[in-house]
Amino acid sequence: MNARIALWLALGSLLPSTAAAVPVFARKYGVNCTLCHSAYPRLNDFGTRFRMNGYQLPGKESEERTVLETPAPFAARISGGFDLVRQYGAASPEDVTQFRLEGLDLLSAGVLGRHLGYLAVYVPPIPAARGLAGQEGTLEMASAVFRHLGTSWLNLRVGRFEPAYVAFSAKRQLSASPYEIYGFASPGGPAMDETQEGLELWGWGRGGVRYAAGWVNGASSNLLRDVPADAYLRLWYVLGEGEGQTAGQRLGITGQVGLARPQANQAAAREAFFRVAADASLNLRQWNLALQAVWTRDPASLWAAGGVAPSGTALDIWGGFAELSFMPEVSWVLFARGDAVFVPPETGRGEVLRTTAGARFYPVDNLAVHLEYSYRREAPAGTSPELTDHLATARVDFAF
Amino acid sequence: MRPLPRITAVFIAALAAPALAQGLLANRPLPAMPVPADNPQDQAKIDLGHQLYFDGRLSADGTISCATCHVPKTGWANHHPTDTGIRGQVGKRNSGTIIDAGYMRYQFWDGRAASLEEQALGPIHNPIEMGETLENVVRKLNAIPGYREQFRRVFGTDVTQEGIAKAIAAFERTIVSGPSPYDRFRMGEANALGASARRGLELFNGKGHCTSCHGGPAFSDDSFHNLGVGMAAAEPDPGREAITHDRRDRGRFKTPGLRNVAETSPYLHDGSAKTLRDVIDLYDRGGEPNPDLDPLMVPLGLTEREKQDLVAFLEALTGPAPVLEAPPLSPDAPPAPGAGGQP
Numbered sequence: 001m002n003a004r005i006a007l008w009l010a011l012g013s014l015l016p017s018t019a020a021a022v023p024v025f026a027r028k029y030g031v032n033c034t035l036c037h038s039a040y041p042r043l044n045d046f047g048t049r050f051r052m053n054g055y056q057l058p059g060k061e062s063e064e065r066t067v068l069e070t071p072a073p074f075a076a077r078i079s080g081g082f083d084l085v086r087q088y089g090a091a092s093p094e095d096v097t098q099f100r101l102e103g104l105d106l107l108s109a110g111v112l113g114r115h116l117g118y119l120a121v122y123v124p125p126i127p128a129a130r131g132l133a134g135q136e137g138t139l140e141m142a143s144a145v146f147r148h149l150g151t152s153w154l155n156l157r158v159g160r161f162e163p164a165y166v167a168f169s170a171k172r173q174l175s176a177s178p179y180e181i182y183g184f185a186s187p188g189g190p191a192m193d194e195t196q197e198g199l200e201l202w203g204w205g206r207g208g209v210r211y212a213a214g215w216v217n218g219a220s221s222n223l224l225r226d227v228p229a230d231a232y233l234r235l236w237y238v239l240g241e242g243e244g245q246t247a248g249q250r251l252g253i254t255g256q257v258g259l260a261r262p263q264a265n266q267a268a269a270r271e272a273f274f275r276v277a278a279d280a281s282l283n284l285r286q287w288n289l290a291l292q293a294v295w296t297r298d299p300a301s302l303w304a305a306g307g308v309a310p311s312g313t314a315l316d317i318w319g320g321f322a323e324l325s326f327m328p329e330v331s332w333v334l335f336a337r338g339d340a341v342f343v344p345p346e347t348g349r350g351e352v353l354r355t356t357a358g359a360r361f362y363p364v365d366n367l368a369v370h371l372e373y374s375y376r377r378e379a380p381a382g383t384s385p386e387l388t389d390h391l392a393t394a395r396v397d398f399a400f
Numbered sequence: 401m402r403p404l405p406r407i408t409a410v411f412i413a414a415l416a417a418p419a420l421a422q423g424l425l426a427n428r429p430l431p432a433m434p435v436p437a438d439n440p441q442d443q444a445k446i447d448l449g450h451q452l453y454f455d456g457r458l459s460a461d462g463t464i465s466c467a468t469c470h471v472p473k474t475g476w477a478n479h480h481p482t483d484t485g486i487r488g489q490v491g492k493r494n495s496g497t498i499i500d501a502g503y504m505r506y507q508f509w510d511g512r513a514a515s516l517e518e519q520a521l522g523p524i525h526n527p528i529e530m531g532e533t534l535e536n537v538v539r540k541l542n543a544i545p546g547y548r549e550q551f552r553r554v555f556g557t558d559v560t561q562e563g564i565a566k567a568i569a570a571f572e573r574t575i576v577s578g579p580s581p582y583d584r585f586r587m588g589e590a591n592a593l594g595a596s597a598r599r600g601l602e603l604f605n606g607k608g609h610c611t612s613c614h615g616g617p618a619f620s621d622d623s624f625h626n627l628g629v630g631m632a633a634a635e636p637d638p639g640r641e642a643i644t645h646d647r648r649d650r651g652r653f654k655t656p657g658l659r660n661v662a663e664t665s666p667y668l669h670d671g672s673a674k675t676l677r678d679v680i681d682l683y684d685r686g687g688e689p690n691p692d693l694d695p696l697m698v699p700l701g702l703t704e705r706e707k708q709d710l711v712a713f714l715e716a717l718t719g720p721a722p723v724l725e726a727p728p729l730s731p732d733a734p735p736a737p738g739a740g741g742q743p
Contacts, residue, residue, distance in 0.1 A: 058696055
């Protein structure tokens with residue numbers, strides 16, 4: 001049978017007649033997505049504890065079933081819709097006015113034993129064709145999780161994962177528009193929103209203190225596969241009950257050090273970069289305010305253009321965002337965000353400002369109708385024209 | 401058209417077959433009542449248990465029977481926060497309903513009894529509840545020819561502790577809730593639940609996090625949790641810890657089933673929540689803070705309407721349950737005083 005026909009037959013059999021949740025964990029436990037997600041895909045406090053506990057219900061680990069004893073541990077997420085993009089100031093604007101498949105992710109996760117779980121996200125390659133947008137294939141995440149190694153202070157993740165220095169997950173964010181500061185990096189540099197290969201320890205106690213510490217390869221900033229040299233430590237504190245996602249108040253700080261070399265000169269010696277970040281997630285009733293500030297000190301060599309490095313030895317980059325969301329009921333959420341990134345002119349880049357507003361409606365809990373408008377402005381140094389782009393999108397985001 | 405990569409198609413096709421499989425926590429209709437192999441159900445035994453359940457002579461002063469606290473007309477519980485035993489002594493815990501108790505793995509709030517048979521004898525020799533010794537109960541019942549005859553007919557022996565336990569347990573296994581609006585909804589009767597209750601069902605299985613513990617056919621995980629209730633007291637009830645002597649069990653109490661819960665107020669182990677709404681408010685604020693608070697407890701951020709919807713859903717778990725009167729006791733027996741006496 002043609003694979004595409006098989007796919008649609010399979011999809012058809014999965015369409016829910018009620019708001020039945022079917023992604024991996026919801027199907028395993030027979031619950032709704034909203035058990036762990038407030039405004040899917042964003043995790044709520046319960047979901048955060050579930051994730052921290054190695055994909056097992058906290059306090060009920062003895063009742064867990066492995067992937068061999070539960071429904072098939074597979075899920076998929078599809079996002080697609082109509083995009084309107086207008087760019088101004090670019091030499092060759094990439095305007096869009098069309099329907100697009102924004103992404104197809106295949107996911108598998110589950111429990112393999114009392115102390116062992118895993119999560120894998122595979123983005124299959126979809127060839128572009130006339131009238132069809134493609135996507136590059138990649139194994140976005142694949143990690144084994146060793147939970148509670150004698151104490152809740154010691155849990156270990158090994159493999160490819162989203163590091164804990166991303167305080168607000170770039171993989172589970174509300175908006176289609178990216179967090180600018182997480183994606184802002186020197187050419188080929190260590191962007192925060194890249195998944196990384198390595199290991200991460202994390203833990204928590206009865207109080208509000210939590211930590212995560214990791215040692216990772218450096219992803220795209222380490223093309224020669226040198227000895228891993230990127231390390232980070234994140235500490236955060238939760239005041240009140242909850243995990244600061246929708247209840248309680250969360251304050252965090254992060255430090256990261258690493259080695260990177262210019263993308264254009266792989267023969268060069270690696271130089272150290274530093275990153276310090278502070279974040280807060282503040283909750284009041286159905287309101288959430290997410291704040292993130294990041295300072296990065298890059299070696300100037302990372303910003304070399306045409307083989308010429310900017311003057312000075314280091315460049316400081318500041319940025320962050322503030323996102324306000326309001327979720328009066330489980331069936332809809334409103335959000336608005338401002339992003340800003342400030343860079344010295346030696347980088348050849350200018351300040352980036354983005355303003356985003358949107359809404360997500362959940363007619364059933366594993367399907368979101370997403371409306372968003374985002375305006376982005378980048379003012380390069382020198383005489384280059386200002387780059388602006390507008391994105392208006394209407395999408396459906398479906399997990400099954 | 402170029403086909404999808406084979407791995408993609410195979411992966412998604414693998415999703416389809418088990419998509420409708422029941423989850424671990426799913427709330428299904430009640431199955432058949434589990435019956436232990438060494439205590440099969442029969443009508444004579446159930447009738448005997450029925451009499452014993454209502455017989456105050458099982459208590460030291462003849463005033464208290466099982467039915468004194470587990471009253472058929474009030475959902476086989478009663479509406480007092482905690483109950484009063486012999487000589488006016490007041491207990492510390494709420495007497496839960498016996499409806500569907502036979503489905504539970506553990507009995508009592510602290511789970512100290514592993515079966516209905518074990519549970520049935522507990523209140524008899526509890527000094528606050530019925531205050532009698534089991535030896536005395538056996539002696540008293542053996543002195544009543546009618547009971548002695550029934551025990552011989554059912555068990556082939558005179559009255560024994562084991563026989564009393566088995567007969568009461570067999571009777572309690574007949575106290576089962578009937579199909580509720582929720583069950584009828586699950587069976588396909590779309591109008592069995594109103595709009596509010598349907599929204600409540602979604603909340604129950606989602607944002608409310610209720611299913612994490614109140615899962616399964618009886619809406620209980622047969623486990624123990626610390627909600628923080630009463631933990632601020634000078635001498636808090638240790639709950640499960642008193643049985644296991646495990647520090648981690650401090651303040652943990654059994655998850656009660658939720659069928660017919662609307663009939664069994666007040667709630668929680670100490671009866672401190674007068675209404676279902678009070679219970680939901682407790683969960684909404686994430687329980688009462690204490691060092692041993694269950695990690696499953698997090699604030700829920702429920703709106704007023706969501707709370708109302710959850711109450712509506714919980715009310716829809718009410719199905720018809722037997723309401724039995726006290727049976728005539730043995731004619732040779734002396735009149736039984738108190739609530740558990742002769743009709």
